Amino acid sequence: MLQLDAITEQCISVMTASISVNTAVEYYEAGIKYEYSQVTTAAFDWMLLNLFYSFSKNFKELRKISVELMTKLVASPDLAVELTEFSVYTILKLWAWLKIRPDWEQFTNESDVTETCKNDHEKLNLQLDKSKVFKPAFQALRLPHILCHEDHLKTLEEDKLFPLKMLEKMAASLYDTTLEADCNTKGSFFPASVSEDQFSRRCLRLGRILINPMSYSWRWTNFLFGARFLWTLTNESITVKMDRTLGKHRNIRLMFRVKATSLDKEGRSKATQSSGLQVITLGSLQTVVLTLDKVIPFPLILTVNYLILRPENSSNNMKDHMNSEVRELHGLDL
Structure with a gap:
């Protein structure tokens, strides 16, 4: 029995270390079938990171994803x-x-x-x-x-x-x-927070590849509720502030999580950093949302989740919405 357990552990170790676009779906399904939860979790996490960056270019593997698995991937924050x-x-x-x-x-x-x-x-x-x-x-x-x-x-x-x-x-x-x-127009009009579960179910999901550590700025142009943010990478820090080019002068209260992940050539995570879930009030000044380790290797997959917090004294119509x-x-x- 001890020998069988050792073989099983070795099998799990080999599978989790060899996940790629050509094995992820099969390993995920095998993990469920044989109750290797470690393999199932590792394969699912790999697919969360690589659905767009690997599967979108590999039609054979993309079409192997079941409806149940795709639903779980799409629903995940x-x-x-x-x-x-x-x-x-x-x-x-x-x-x-x-x-x-x-x-x-x-x-x-x-x-x-x-x-x-x-x-x-x-x-x-x-x-x-x-x-x-x-x-x-x-x-x-x-x-x-x-x-x-x-x-x-x-x-x-x-x-x-x-x-x-x-x-x-x-x-x-x-x-x-x-x-x-x-x-x-009053920043204090927004509530301080929502539950982590509510945030996970409703947050906006954004992504970007940071090719190298040079300084540059960008905007994601699809924004909600008149909020437009300017993001910047400079001196190993990722910052955000309100974009005032539209003439908006109100502050925005924001609940967010920023994560940067470095992948190897097979799409496996080599290093990751996360801001954790935070709440800030954004204005015209830059706010640091994530400070990167100097040793973290580029390129990085940057994922941003945020939710603009609604007014505490919102109307019934707003709450119904x-x-x-x-x-x-x-x-x-x-």
Whole structure:
């Protein structure tokens, strides 16, 4: 028995050390089948980091991901998105197309799939029996964070995966909430915090690759409630401040978590740093959100999760919107 346990431990060690785009899905499924929780967790964590940076370029492995597994990945607050929540929607479409098309091997890149399938909506329709199986994965999308951008809303309307009336209702609700939030000019109007569980379920997910430690600044252009932030990497520090170019002078209270991860050539984490969950009030001055170790190797995958905290004395309409937003995030009526 002791010898068998030793062999099992060695097997687990080998599997966790050899996770790659070609083994992650198989190891995850094997871990579940044989109750190797360490392997299951390691494979899942690898896929959270590499869904966009490895699977999006490997169609054979991407289509192996089951609906149940993809749903868990999409729902996770720790998913390292490529840019914004819209990137999650894009890779979901790619994954679904690859799974339902028998001629998937003809495609060599994402643009091939998009060009071939863009006028073929009847084959990817969440109302049809053939595509209903994908509903749980699309229901796990944080749809309000996609609808805040006009171009993305237009894409969703053209794709016709979601009922048009539902999209219009959610977009109108987001617009009303944005107007209400934009009228506030007092930073103290925002509550101090929300629970970690609420944050995990509702936070905006952003991502970026930092190629080297040189100084540069960037913005993620898709923003909620009139808030636009300027992010900067300089002197091993990542900072953020309000972007005043739009003429907005109010401060924003922000709950956030910033994480930087260095990967080896197989996509396995070599080093990671996290700010932990914090609450700050942002104005025109830069605020340091993460100080990087000088020895952490570049390039880095940067993941940012944040939630703009709502007014404590919000109206009933505002509260109703927030309650409905949570329901929509995790139970879209498709």
